[in-house]
Amino acid sequence: MSQNSECISTLPDFALQNCFHPSISLEGKAGHVSGYDFNQGLDYSRLLASMASTGFQASQLGRAVDVVNGMLDWRLIHEPMDEGTPNEFKDPEIRRNTKCKIFLSFTSNMVSCGVRETIRFLVQHKMVDVLCTTAGGIEEDLMKSMSPSFLADFSLPGASLREKGLNRIGNLVVPNNSYADFGRWLTPILDQLLVEQNEKGVNWTPSKFISRLGKELNHPDSICYWAYKNNIPIYCPAITDGAIGDSLFFHSHSNPGLRMDIIEGTVREREREMKS
CATH class of the missing domain: 3.40.910.10 (Deoxyhypusine synthase)
Incomplete structure (x- = not known):
């Protein structure tokens, strides 16, 4: 038994339960974290797609890209018809040309x-x-x-700007x-x-x-x-x-x-x- 194993075996039960509790498997349930490899060259489509697996806010951007692509790609013909479908939307050609x-x-x-x-x-x-x-x-x-509007700074005081006939919008200024x-x-x-x-x-x-x-x-x-x-x-x-x-x-x-x-x-x- 290694020194590390011997050390672990002597820890209190609560420490073992909290620090070394066995993990459930996430394989097949969640994607791996992986960013874009620029050795592949600059491919904007692949770069944006990689955001979904990058993590943090980049993943939110990746999800937004998926939503936007879904809106652009959607056609009515992708949806199943039922008894409530109006007659004007039963024509396959109309369904193919009806966009989001x-x-x-x-x-x-x-x-x-x-x-x-x-x-x-x-x-x-x-x-x-x-x-x-x-x-x-x-x-x-x-x-x-x-x-034009002008670049400025978030910290500029609004009162003194007002005296000069300027208006601050964040770090922008509008005369x-x-x-x-x-x-x-x-x-x-x-x-x-x-x-x-x-x-x-x-x-x-x-x-x-x-x-x-x-x-x-x-x-x-x-x-x-x-x-x-x-x-x-x-x-x-x-x-x-x-x-x-x-x-x-x-x-x-x-x-x-x-x-x-x-x-x-x-x-x-x-x-x-x-x-x-």
Whole structure:
């Protein structure tokens, strides 16, 4: 018997039970931890696939990749039919061509930072079907098409920045001038929307409003522009929660009467989108 074995044999039972309790076998029940071997060269598909077995947060990214691939690959023909299947979805050709409707939700900070360009790419190339975001997600996209935001630091004090006409978003800074320019751009558009509401009976909803802003902006760097071009609706129930709301409020005093139908925009239009 080795010295180590002799030592173990003299340990109290509770130590043996806690430290040397036999393991159950995980073979065939869980995958092995293994990262990407760059000796294989740089293969992006294999690199992303390897995240699933890398562990920690990389595994969450790997799972996300699997979910996204599943959405992109799904077709109705993969699902079994039953007695409740509508007649229009029994045609094999229709079932092969019916894809997953992909909703992409994002918050304003993702547009404030460089993730905006990734979202714009997805919308530009019709890789998503519907967008859901906050008012900040809309106005930050429009503003950044007009003037840049700047890299800064998380520790910068907001009060002193405010005195200099600057606004901190995490470690980013947006000048007050960007908001002022945005307001000046938006005001004549609101005037025109009011005319169309009164003379043509247009019932403005957040998604109609955002589509119109994308059209008026006409800038290829913009998420809203490509959503308008590709007829991808953007839902934003809280459209007044931000600089857009400020402009709508100021406009209600200078040229009152413009209405924004939140119910129509959040319920009726979404029902139509889900049925299409």
